Amino acid sequence: MSAGDRLRVALVEDDRRTREAFRVLIDGSPGFACVAAYGSLEEALHVPPHEPPDVVLLDIKLPGMWGSEGVDLVAKRFVGSKVLMLTAFEDESRIVESLCKGAAGYILKDTPPARLLEYIREAASGGAPMSPEVARKVVALFSTLAVPQRLDCEVKPQEARLLALLADGYGYQGAAEEMGVSVNTVRSYVRSIYEKLQVHSKSEAVSKALRAGLI
Amino acid sequence: MSAGDRLRVALVEDDRRTREAFRVLIDGSPGFACVAAYGSLEEALHVPPHEPPDVVLLDIKLPGMWGSEGVDLVAKRFVGSKVLMLTAFEDESRIVESLCKGAAGYILKDTPPARLLEYIREAASGGAPMSPEVARKVVALFSTLAVPQRLDCEVKPQEARLLALLADGYGYQGAAEEMGVSVNTVRSYVRSIYEKLQVHSKSEAVSKALRAGLI
DNA sequence: CCAGGGTTAGCATGTTCATGCGGCGCGAGC
DNA sequence: GCTCGCGCCGCATGAACATGCTAACCCTGG
Structure with a gap:
C-alpha cells in the first residue's frame, strides 16, 4: 500500500x-x-x-x-x-x-x-x-505568432517602464507621479518613444510595444 | 551518391x-x-x-x-x-x-x-x-503568459475591428472613415468597449484587448 | 576647458479624447 | 399597437494628448 x-x-x-x-x-x-x-x-x-x-x-x-x-x-x-x-x-x-x-x-x-x-x-x-x-x-x-522584434535595443528601461504604465491606463500625470518625475519629463520620454517606434499616439505605441514584447 | x-x-x-x-x-x-x-x-x-x-x-x-x-x-x-x-x-x-x-x-x-x-x-x-x-x-x-481570457464572447465584431484600428494608430475620425460610419458612432462603440473592458482610455483598451487576444 | 549628446524640465498651441446628455429608426416581443 | 432594447447619430465641455520650441544640467571625449 x-x-x-x-x-x-x-x-x-x-x-x-x-x-x-x-x-x-x-x-x-x-x-x-x-x-x-x-x-x-x-x-x-x-x-x-x-x-x-x-x-x-x-x-x-x-x-x-x-x-x-x-x-x-x-x-x-x-x-x-x-x-x-x-x-x-x-x-x-x-x-x-x-x-x-x-x-x-x-x-x-x-x-x-x-x-x-x-x-x-x-x-x-x-x-x-x-x-x-x-x-x-x-x-x-x-x-x-509574429517574430518578436529586436528594436528593444533602442528602448531604454525608463521608457519601457513608461510604456508599461501607459498600457495600464495611466495618463501623463499619473505616470509622472508613479515614476517620480515631472509631467514634462514624461512628455519628453513619450516623444522619444514615438520617434523610436515611429508612431503618433499612445495607443499605437502601446500596441507596437506589446506586439514587440517590450512589456 | x-x-x-x-x-x-x-x-x-x-x-x-x-x-x-x-x-x-x-x-x-x-x-x-x-x-x-x-x-x-x-x-x-x-x-x-x-x-x-x-x-x-x-x-x-x-x-x-x-x-x-x-x-x-x-x-x-x-x-x-x-x-x-x-x-x-x-x-x-x-x-x-x-x-x-x-x-x-x-x-x-x-x-x-x-x-x-x-x-x-x-x-x-x-x-x-x-x-x-x-x-x-x-x-x-x-x-x-496570461491565460487567454474568454471575454471575447462579449465583444462584437465591429468593436473588435475598431479595436484593431485604434491599435494601429487610427484616431476616431480615421477609424470612422475606415469603417464607413460617423465619428459619433465610433464614440458609441468606444464607450461600449470601455464598459466591457472596464477601462477609461484608448491605450488601456488596446492593451487589454491585445493581451486577451481579441486582436 | 569646451562641444556635443543625453536627461530632465518648462511652456504654448491646436487636436483629440472621455463622457454626459439627448434623438431617431427598427425589429422583437407583450 | 406599443414599448423596449439596440444600433446609429449628434452636440458640448473639460481633460488629456501631440508637438514645436527652449533651456538647464550632467557626462564624456576631444
Missing part, C-alpha cells in the same frame, strides 16, 4: 473503467505507486491524498470544472506536484489553457503504457513531456 | 569537423542521405542542392546570418523542406525566434545519434521534434 520510494502518482479521471485501468497500470509498474484516484477536480481538491503525489495526471473533460481550467488550483493545492494533462482532447485552446495555467506536460490517452510511464517519470524530473501530436500543435502555434 | 528512396537531409553547420561528423552519420545510416552540407546560410541559399532535401538541419550560430534569423529564408528557398534546428544554443529567445519563423523542431547537438535520426524522421513526417530541455523551456514560456 505504501508508496515507499516509488514515484507517487495521483489520478483525476471521470471514466471509471479508464481510471481503474490507469490505476492498475501504475500500481503494477515497479517504481510507481498510485496514491489517489479521483473522479472529478472538486473531489481531488477537497480530499487530498495521504501522501503528496509527485505527479498528478489530469483529464481535461471532467464533470464540473474541466481539467484545463483547474490546473492552477491543483498546482496550488498539491504544492510541489507536477501536473500532467492526460486526455484524448487535442483542442488547441485547451492545450494552451493548460500550459498557461502551469501544466508540466500534455499527453494523449492513446499513449502506449510503457511510453506513458516514461512521460510520468519525465514530468516528475522537471521535464515537459508532450505527445508528438501536441508538440506539433504547439510549434504550429508559434509560427502563427 | 544518389539518395534513391532515402530521406534526403541537408546540413548547415559552420564547424567543419561537426559538419563532417553529421554527414558521415547521416550517409552511413540506412534510409538517410546527406544531399548537401553548407558552412553558412548564405552558401545554402545561393547554392541549392541537386536534390531537394526533405529536412534541413540548421545550426543557430553561423558566420554571417544566424540560423534562427534565416529559418524563413530557408523555408522559402527549399519549398517543401522541413527546417530542423540543430544546435548547442539553448537561448530562449533563439528558440522562440526559430519556431516563430517556421522551424519544424529544435533539437540539441548532444542528442545521441540514434535519437537524432529518429528526430529527423519525425520532422520529415510532419512532426515537431524537440529535445526535452527545449520542450521544458517552451512549456515554461507558456506559463509566463
Whole structure:
C-alpha cells in the first residue's frame, strides 16, 4: 500500500473503467505507486491524498470544472506536484489553457503504457513531456505568432517602464507621479518613444510595444 | 551518391569537423542521405542542392546570418523542406525566434545519434521534434503568459475591428472613415468597449484587448 | 576647458479624447 | 399597437494628448 520510494502518482479521471485501468497500470509498474484516484477536480481538491503525489495526471473533460481550467488550483493545492494533462482532447485552446495555467506536460490517452510511464517519470524530473501530436500543435502555434522584434535595443528601461504604465491606463500625470518625475519629463520620454517606434499616439505605441514584447 | 528512396537531409553547420561528423552519420545510416552540407546560410541559399532535401538541419550560430534569423529564408528557398534546428544554443529567445519563423523542431547537438535520426524522421513526417530541455523551456514560456481570457464572447465584431484600428494608430475620425460610419458612432462603440473592458482610455483598451487576444 | 549628446524640465498651441446628455429608426416581443 | 432594447447619430465641455520650441544640467571625449 505504501508508496515507499516509488514515484507517487495521483489520478483525476471521470471514466471509471479508464481510471481503474490507469490505476492498475501504475500500481503494477515497479517504481510507481498510485496514491489517489479521483473522479472529478472538486473531489481531488477537497480530499487530498495521504501522501503528496509527485505527479498528478489530469483529464481535461471532467464533470464540473474541466481539467484545463483547474490546473492552477491543483498546482496550488498539491504544492510541489507536477501536473500532467492526460486526455484524448487535442483542442488547441485547451492545450494552451493548460500550459498557461502551469501544466508540466500534455499527453494523449492513446499513449502506449510503457511510453506513458516514461512521460510520468519525465514530468516528475522537471521535464515537459508532450505527445508528438501536441508538440506539433504547439510549434504550429508559434509560427502563427509574429517574430518578436529586436528594436528593444533602442528602448531604454525608463521608457519601457513608461510604456508599461501607459498600457495600464495611466495618463501623463499619473505616470509622472508613479515614476517620480515631472509631467514634462514624461512628455519628453513619450516623444522619444514615438520617434523610436515611429508612431503618433499612445495607443499605437502601446500596441507596437506589446506586439514587440517590450512589456 | 544518389539518395534513391532515402530521406534526403541537408546540413548547415559552420564547424567543419561537426559538419563532417553529421554527414558521415547521416550517409552511413540506412534510409538517410546527406544531399548537401553548407558552412553558412548564405552558401545554402545561393547554392541549392541537386536534390531537394526533405529536412534541413540548421545550426543557430553561423558566420554571417544566424540560423534562427534565416529559418524563413530557408523555408522559402527549399519549398517543401522541413527546417530542423540543430544546435548547442539553448537561448530562449533563439528558440522562440526559430519556431516563430517556421522551424519544424529544435533539437540539441548532444542528442545521441540514434535519437537524432529518429528526430529527423519525425520532422520529415510532419512532426515537431524537440529535445526535452527545449520542450521544458517552451512549456515554461507558456506559463509566463496570461491565460487567454474568454471575454471575447462579449465583444462584437465591429468593436473588435475598431479595436484593431485604434491599435494601429487610427484616431476616431480615421477609424470612422475606415469603417464607413460617423465619428459619433465610433464614440458609441468606444464607450461600449470601455464598459466591457472596464477601462477609461484608448491605450488601456488596446492593451487589454491585445493581451486577451481579441486582436 | 569646451562641444556635443543625453536627461530632465518648462511652456504654448491646436487636436483629440472621455463622457454626459439627448434623438431617431427598427425589429422583437407583450 | 406599443414599448423596449439596440444600433446609429449628434452636440458640448473639460481633460488629456501631440508637438514645436527652449533651456538647464550632467557626462564624456576631444
